[in-house]
Amino acid sequence: MKYRVILVEHDAHMLSELAGALRASSVFDLAAAYQETEPALGRSSVFRPNLFLVDVDHPESLEYLSRFSELFPKASVLGLMEQWDADLADRALEAGVMGCILKPFHAEDVVSAMELYKRRGQPKPARTFAFFSPKGRSGRTTLASVLAMELARMSGEAVCLIDADLQFGDLPMFFDVRPPHSVVEATHDVKLLTPSTLEPYFERVGNGVWLLSSPVRPEHAELVEVESLVDVVHMAGTLFRYVLVDLPAGFNPVSIAVSDFADTDFLMTMLNSGQEIRHMSRSMPMFQVQKRYGKRVYSLFTRVNPCTEEQRKKIEASYGHVVDDILPNEYRVTATTSSGRLAKELPVELPLIQYISRIAEDIVNGKR
Amino acid sequence: MEGHQSVIIAVFSTSSGIGKTLTAINLAAGFAKEGYETCLVDLDLQFGDVMSYLKLTSEYTLAEAQIALTTEPDHYDMEDYLVKYSHEGVSFSVLPPPRQIDDAYLVDVAVVEDIIRRLSHFNFIVLDLTAVFSTLNLAMLDMCTIINYIGVMDFLPAVKNYKVGYDTLLRFEYEESKICLIENRSDSEKFIYSGDVERLVGEKFYHRLPNDFPAVNKSIQTGQPLMFAAPLSPLTQSYWQLVGRYTNRRTPTKRSIQEEKSPGAFSWLLGAGGWHAT
Known part of the structure; x- marks a missing residue:
């Protein structure tokens, strides 16, 4: 043309x-x-x-x-x-x-x-989402990757996942890729990059979804400067309409800086030993300050059984804050992510995936 | 490390939620049961669970210990910051993590090293770490006698992280004999076989812990180590065996919990063979 x-x-x-x-x-x-x-x-x-x-x-x-x-x-x-x-x-x-x-x-x-x-996609500012959990095994990576695919499918726009869980990031494994570049090179080079020269650092992992991978070795995490990482996340927003960042567990320079930069934070945990609600309560105050300045913060609990409104209220009472989302457990999703088939065989019929779809729908429609 | 008398066991992993805290508690309880002076240090500074798993409370934590140690080192008494767990003649000390996340953030690695050195009157020090190669964790792995490197092999990314973590430990030049590979929930229904993990990692598991979810639940709910909450559980027995291997207990494990206290000697440490000789 x-x-x-x-x-x-x-x-x-x-x-x-x-x-x-x-x-x-x-x-x-x-x-x-x-x-x-x-x-x-x-x-x-x-x-x-x-x-x-x-x-x-x-x-x-x-x-x-x-x-x-x-x-x-x-x-x-x-x-x-x-x-x-x-x-x-x-x-x-x-x-x-x-x-x-x-x-x-x-x-x-x-x-x-x-x-x-x-x-x-649309000539509109990017939406940037940070996925924070006090501890690991929270379902964070699963939520981020499924949400990325659903956002891409529903919006028809470009979505990227940035694996900032620098030591033990699992996103490349979820998508069965071993990209030549990682967040280490991207952050190292970012001062010299423009959107079009940053783009090749991302690997296409599915329909409308690209991934900036975590480093291969845990010690390479040290090579990533937090400020440069935020620059990469920021610049990614000019290439992708939706930028989803999977963070390392707990409060550390990376998780603090990225969740601070993002317009929306998902604060999440998986219910397991029962201590997790307490960890969430302790974490929430760090986000509440930002919430006052207009940041969207959603509290989300995974592996909730039974996954009912009554249960949500129970968690809320003990958490002391609004519980925005409760997600059921799904072993089949674990099997899919485990074998790297996520982009190929997303089991869309499962309640867990359907719930995440609804979150994606709300985001696309501007309700979240 | 000069003149350090304690055996320090670092409970480390590269995934969360795989039983580090439970293992740390049950090792500490086991050492105490055997008659050793034991201290359990919760170094999951932000989200440590030791205190709630044992239903303990304390006014003082590592945060206060750090303040005291940096402002008034001459008046510092380690005992002021320890809280005692005691039940049916089994007792061990616990150093709680800071109460506030902000305080956790301010913890100085050099001070923690100093604190661990000041615990040298204990026979055994058990460290409950987090699942990351942080400056603090690396300092503790340097100081420890044994890295109790634990994992659950039920999820392929977790297996990947176990392998990556082990390779990293070796790259960081921790001696292989210092690293004890522990598989947790080894008998639970899964599609990944231990033997395959051993092949991948290139090293045999030092010990396997079976799964007993109800026992673990009861332990957490009652605030008691497994030996009291679920004495007959195979998991309790397995922890007792592991404790026995770490203490080089002479009489093996059949009579387990009812067993007499073994002599408080560290002859095994000086003897030939090392950890993997058993």
Whole structure:
């Protein structure tokens, strides 16, 4: 498909360089180039553009950015920035831009960015979910991976799983993959990366689901800097509409920083010895502070038997906080995850999977 | 480590919820039953369960011990921070983990090392660790005599983590003879065979603990170690055998719980053969 492009760039030299790059390509038909945003908005309709490339470094552009998608709902808008700025990229997404790329660019950079951002889904900010449990064996990895697949299936958008359980991450095993890259390389390189150069660190593990794997050896966890990990999670949000991060158990620099960054935290445990409710009660105060600042925090209990409303109320009474979700146990899911067949043979008929599907549905419909 | 008199058993794993705390408690109770001065240290600082499994309470914890040790080292008395578990003549000390998660976060590894050294009047020190290679756990694995490396082989990722953990221990140059592989719930219904796990790991299990969920439940509910909560359970017997192997008890296990206290000597430690000689 040929793109009919309107280019907006405040710097005259840059404008001519970018215009040259577009004109040299047969994929793009440069309809008009502007140095100011406002006239671009006013005059573009005559050209019937289907792609806007807009300089977002200029403060004026941000102001007008959302008008492009309002006035030209069928056209795509790409932001142009000189250096990767994650916060600016977020603001651009909020204004309806499908994504940002660096300038100057080659025509093929624009093409590949368009492909990635179209795959990502709606031009809306990413949703980032952190899965926290006080201790291991909580069903955390199962919930994250099934939710990822269900989100991808229901939304048709791109979903990624980041295995931040750095020492003993099980996600690669759940999906039976051994990716060449892990979170170690991604965090090491992130300062030099842009969304399109970060993308190859992810391995496709299912329909619409990609994985950034945990390191192969536990001691490699030490190579991961927490700040860089948050940068990776942040940048992943420009490649994927839904970013799900599986955390190591308990409070540690990784789990604290990532659950702090995420817009939604699942605080969860598996009922086992009976002590788990106490662990959840002790953990909740750490999340309540963030909840006050608008973070969504869901408390979830797995392996609840019987999985009834009465039981939920009982747990709630002892927990002292709202119990948002209770999940039944399912040995067949254990067998599926254990043998790495999760992406191939998700047993959709099981109550556990159906419950997780409903969570996914609520997320896609903006109810969570 | 110089001049350290205690035998330190670190109960370690690479998965949670596989019976570390239960094992730590029953080893401590077993050593105590044999007549050894024993201290159990709960080093799951954030979410330790030893105190609730034994229904113990205490005003002082590791957090207070750390404060005292760093502010007034001259007036520090280790006993002030220990709480005693006692039942039917079996008694051992427990060092509780901090009550607040914030305090747990502030625990200094060097102070914990110092505290463990100050417990050297105990014959046996049992450490209940968490399932991660943290700075604290590595320091404790360095200090310990035996790594009681426990796992449940019912879930393939758990088996993977058991193998990865064992390989890592060897890569960190812990001697093979120091690592005792313990399989928990070895007889429960599962699709993974111990023999296959041994083949994968490249080492035999040192000991296998059977599954007895009702006994474990009763133990936790009554706040008593298995020898009191479920004396006839095969799991209780199996823990007693394991204790016997660690203490080099001479009379083996048939009469188990009713057995006389064995002499409090550590001759086995000095003798040839080591752990795997039995």
